[in-house]
Amino acid sequence: MHEQMVELADLARTAGADVVGSDVQRRSQVDARHFIGMGKVEELRDMKLEGGFDVIMCNEDLSPRQQRNLELELKTRVLDRTEVILEIFAQHARTHEGRLQVEAARLHHLLPRLIGAYAYDRQVGGRRGGVGARGGFGEQQIEVERRRIRRRMRDLERQIEQVRTQRHQQRAGRRRAALETAAIVGYTNAGKSTLLNALTGAGVRAEQRLFVTLDPTTRKVELPAGRELLITDTVGFIQKLPTDLVAAFRATLEEVTEADLIVQVLDASSPAVEEQAATVEKILGELGAAGKPRVVALNKVDLLGPASRRRAIGALSGQYPGAVPISATNQTGFTELLDAMDRASRSDIVNLEILVPYGSERVLAALRKVGGVERTEYVDGGTRAWGWTPRHEAPRFEAYKVSSGTS
Numbered sequence: 001m002h003e004q005m006v007e008l009a010d011l012a013r014t015a016g017a018d019v020v021g022s023d024v025q026r027r028s029q030v031d032a033r034h035f036i037g038m039g040k041v042e043e044l045r046d047m048k049l050e051g052g053f054d055v056i057m058c059n060e061d062l063s064p065r066q067q068r069n070l071e072l073e074l075k076t077r078v079l080d081r082t083e084v085i086l087e088i089f090a091q092h093a094r095t096h097e098g099r100l101q102v103e104a105a106r107l108h109h110l111l112p113r114l115i116g117a118y119a120y121d122r123q124v125g126g127r128r129g130g131v132g133a134r135g136g137f138g139e140q141q142i143e144v145e146r147r148r149i150r151r152r153m154r155d156l157e158r159q160i161e162q163v164r165t166q167r168h169q170q171r172a173g174r175r176r177a178a179l180e181t182a183a184i185v186g187y188t189n190a191g192k193s194t195l196l197n198a199l200t201g202a203g204v205r206a207e208q209r210l211f212v213t214l215d216p217t218t219r220k221v222e223l224p225a226g227r228e229l230l231i232t233d234t235v236g237f238i239q240k241l242p243t244d245l246v247a248a249f250r251a252t253l254e255e256v257t258e259a260d261l262i263v264q265v266l267d268a269s270s271p272a273v274e275e276q277a278a279t280v281e282k283i284l285g286e287l288g289a290a291g292k293p294r295v296v297a298l299n300k301v302d303l304l305g306p307a308s309r310r311r312a313i314g315a316l317s318g319q320y321p322g323a324v325p326i327s328a329t330n331q332t333g334f335t336e337l338l339d340a341m342d343r344a345s346r347s348d349i350v351n352l353e354i355l356v357p358y359g360s361e362r363v364l365a366a367l368r369k370v371g372g373v374e375r376t377e378y379v380d381g382g383t384r385a386w387g388w389t390p391r392h393e394a395p396r397f398e399a400y401k402v403s404s405g406t407s
Contacts, residue, residue: 003271003272003275004059004239005022005024005059007238007239007272008022008057008059008081008084009022010189011057011081011084011085011088012057012084014088015084015087015088015091016091017055017057020052020053021052021053023040025037025040031066032065032066033065033066033069034066034069034070034073035058035060035062035063035066035070036070041070041073041074044056044074045073045074048074048075048076053076054076054077055076055077055078055079056070056074056076056077056078056079057078057079057080057081057084058078058079058080058081059081060080060081061080061081061082061240061242062078062080064112064113067080067113068113081240081242082109082240082242083109085238085241085242086102086105086106086109086242089102089105090102090103090106097160097163100156100159100160100163101160103152103156104153104156104157104160105242107149107152107153107156108153109242110149111146111149111150111153114142114145114146114149164254167254167255168254179220179228179229179230179369179370180229180230180260180261180345180370180390181229181230181231181232181258181259181260181261182221182229182230182231182232182259182260182261182262182263182341182345183231183232183234183255183256183259183261183262183263184196184231184232184233184234184263184265185234185237185256185262185263185264185265185280185284186236186237186264186265186266186267186280187236187237187238187266187267187276187277187279187280188236188237188238189236189267190236190265190266190267190276190299191265191267191299191300191328191329192233192234192236192265193233194299194328194329195263195265195297195299195326195328196217196219196231196233197328198328198329198331198334199219199221199231199334199338200219200220200221200231201219216232216233216234216235216255217232217233218230218231218232218233218255219231221338221341223338223341223342223345224338224339224342225342225368225372225373226368226369227342227368227369227370227371227372228369229261229341229345231263232255232259234253234255234256235253237279237280237283238279239275239276239279241279241283246283246286253287256284256287256289257287257288257289259289259292260292260293260345260390261292261293261294261295261341261344261345262284262289262292262293262294262295263294263295263297263341264280264294264295264296264297264320265297265299265328266280266296266297266298266299266316266320266323267299267300268298268299268300268301268304268309268312268313268316268325269300269301269303269304269312270300273312273315273316274315274316277316277319277320293344293345294344295322295324295337295340295341295344296316296320296322296323296324297323297324297326297328297333297337298312298313298316298323298324298325298326299326299327299328300327300328300329301313301325301326301327301333302327302329302330302332309325313325322340324336324337324340346388346390349371349388349389349390349391350388350389350390350391350394351386351387351388352367352371352385352386352387352388352389352394352397352401353384353385353386353401353402354367354384354385354387354397354400354401354402355379355381355382355383355384355385355400355402356382356383356384356385356400357381357382358381358382358383360382361383363397363400364376364383364385366396367385367387367389367397368387370389370390370393370396371387371388371389371390371393372387372388372389373385373386373387374386374387374388375387384402
């Protein structure tokens, strides 16, 4: 619970708030009317009268009724965890795609909370409608707002579907370019964007704040022996990631589900690293990507002393054998990381033995780009090469394949 409250404070600061205090109430069951007990409500009311705060943020999701009752009792704005995260996403969305997805999530969250935003007896044009009346001047303002929001949500869904189609076309283009793909995933602020920048020079915005990067960026990275891989930075995960966001960001999260390789970044310096790893595992499972080939990078080891570093690596090595300690900031451990990515991305490969005629060296260059050449030998008729390629690229080299009877 302590780590969750620390995280909520970080979220609040990222959203632009000054944190003046925090509190935890332990109850056998949630209060249906206010979420917290009435005694705590009265305590908060007294603090509010003393000018102690002007907004309350709750680490759990509140029902529309609980949120409305708290705001009426405390005469101040009350945000639940989902709304805090939505506010951060709204501030950090830079691209048209990101803004569409955030607006869709916010409206989906807002719709059931409209009750209370208007008094029940507030009417369009100042008139009341009769029992069963629909439309016209007697319609309640809340119904007008509901219809407006639903129309906007349908419009956003159409636009997001267009984004999804465009992403599918982009991925198809990458497949035609014969390059394997990788997605960087991890808990927010684990250092994913810093790692992408260090590996590729992408220039993605990276700060020590939560959810700085929302929009995915794809760049090429060169693996050992010259093979290239397309690697994409993705939105950070977090505990209790709002379902509204998961739904709205499905076009972006497909970068994870469609990737050939997952590069999972863990903040080895965080006291909550194991809990954060469990959150990432849960979300990958929900996305259907838990079984994909994976490389785990234990980032920020430069922030640990020798003893703490050994403890952190030891605690995680059982769950993630072969995890690679790195520092994305200092760019240490990258040789081992790239080697691990090279090996892991060969999960479905075909070994080749080909004979390439002299003058057709471009075939060997293509093989090095999508796979690897392990050995060559100059013989009559051309260059004989032994190497490997992803299975879906093997037909490209079928014409040069050496038959078993060839000497």
